[in-house]
Amino acid sequence: MSFVFVIVLLQVIASCAGEKDTRPVITYSGSAVGSQGETVRRQIARFQKLHPEIVVRVQPSPDDATQRHQLFVQWLNAHVGDPDVLELDVIWTSEFAAAGWILPLDSYAPASSEFFPAAIEANTWDHRLYAIPWYVGVGLLYWRTDLLDHAPRSLDELVRQAEQAMRGKDGPPYGFVWQGARYEGLITTFVEYLGAFGAEIMNDEGEVVVDTPQAIEALTFMGDEIIRNHVAPPEVLTWHEEETRFAFQNGNAVFMRNWPYAYSLLSDSSRSRVAGKFAVATMPAAPGGKSTSALGGAELAINAHGEHPDIAWKLIEYLTAPEQQLERAAATGDYPTRRALYDDPRLASALAVPLDQVRSAIESAVPRPVTPIYTELSGLLQVQLHRALTGQTSPADALHEAARQMKAVIRDSGLDERGALR
């Protein structure tokens, strides 16, 4: 009896093996949860119909950027062939490119000029493009239209408006909430203040310039918002995107710095107390600086050790095509990376955010430093910024120390001062 069963089982196994699929398989790995995951799966299913000769698999990876980074680095370092197509955070491209883990895309002649220049710049390493911008995120200033009659035109005005609105009858307890916990979000906030004061983390020559007088002024301004003018609550130093959104959504803040994703959530009157009472603008500047939005977003790149780079490219081309970007914008609120789409009426109806309000933010978006050791430099800077903002050290000392450590790491990394491989 059991003998017969084994025979049958063996036959079943053998027949499965006999029907073995010989079509090439490629794997996509990235965020696969929520509306983003649904959209990607739907688009990949359509791609699959167009190309029945290929099999595309979705390999979910952690939604948390830091965790996905760890996982990708471990995979790629071991030279595994799949996933073939990787969803990268904008700050990883140069790291993976310098390591030889992803392929340069110039042989596929991508239409770089059709994308936002800042997004292309962030994905360019050693004069070659390594990833295609999939969607962009930009830092936006959310402000309350029921408390103020216009968006602030300068940082000083922002503080004045916040103070006034807080003093008013039933004024919210917080003036300005932003991401100040010790994580990558603090760097994006800081980049916007830096730009507002005419400073940056690294200059075009790749030198660390994070401790210039203007940069110190920028960090001092952030600290003063907490300690001197009390427009930002000290809690922001433990807050990420979601905590700031909750504060703003409950009507507890006059201003909020956040990414575009918050817009549709804040507009939902069943959950939000500020639905219809807010608008977005770009972060204002101080005299001598310019209004700056940090550039975020995701990119698609090809695993250098994958078996089918040409098929991987086909998938990337499909996912970043105008139609797919429009569909994604409607489903998730992510901004397309193709400039022409911003003249397309379909985008205006797809996005919750009024296009005129975000366009200037995207135009003024600046990438964070493009260097293979970005994540390590960012970690050092995060600690020093947090030390200064929590009053453990002065802004000047913190930034001098950060610059010293960052320069030492660059010197030590086998990269020359300009960030290129020696």
Next chain:
Amino acid sequence: MRRSNDSDARLARLLVAPAVGVIALVAIFPLGWTLWESLHRHDLRLPWLGQPFVGLGNYARLLHDARFWGALGHTAFFTIVSVALELVLGLIFALAMNRTYRGRGVVRVAVLVPWAIPTVVAALLWRFLFDSQAGIANALLVGSGIVDHPVVWFVHTATAWVPVILADVWKTTPFVALLLLAGLQNIDPALYEAAEVDGAGAWRQLTRITIPLLKPAILLVLIFRTLDAFRVFDLIYVLTGGGPGTSTEPIALYAFNTLLQNLRFGYGAAISVVIFAITFGLALLYIKGLGAGGAAGTEP
């Protein structure tokens, strides 16, 4: 006779071999690997550097690493304060539980509840308690008029330690109390009767009988608790993440950040080796002390 002794010994070695093999596989091999790794520059994010042998280079670098020394200091601070509090409170609980009263069994089980809760869950619980807005800690402090404004606990170094130490004390005092209770029950009640007859008060009985005879149990508690506290990771990872800045970052969290966040395997291995050396040294010290303490305990 001799022959059979020899074959006995051989059989014994043969029987012990699997256990030794397992220990070698799960303890000695990883340790050796980590040691070897710590002698190399191995940075997963800088693959173009390869994995050059750098000798003691990583250790030399540790000497000048302010964050490393800071982390060691935080670890020592956390260990001393939390273990001291746990010992005192644990002794009080143990003495209370050692008395005969109705419902003693229920109390003994109830005391164990915090110990049974997974550390990460306990840490989350304490983070909610100390949340600056909705936290119970602030509600109590403001409500009772001790402070005017809610304290933002995790933004200042001094206040960030409060939930960390409290959570650890809350969670591990039961364990300490139980170990001490076992020690208390080994003390011959006749000693107390004799002391009573001789007219010794409660305090004298505690300092002259209970504590000296509890020494082996206390040493055991110290071994377990200091070694545990020295390797503290999950509690602080969840509660403060090592912040503000890195001012509550213990050495194990620094090792984790270096290894898994920054993927600097060589340097992270060097930190891990230092942690191992310190805990191993502490363990040796305690085992010596325990031997002496055990002897003293059996003397009378």
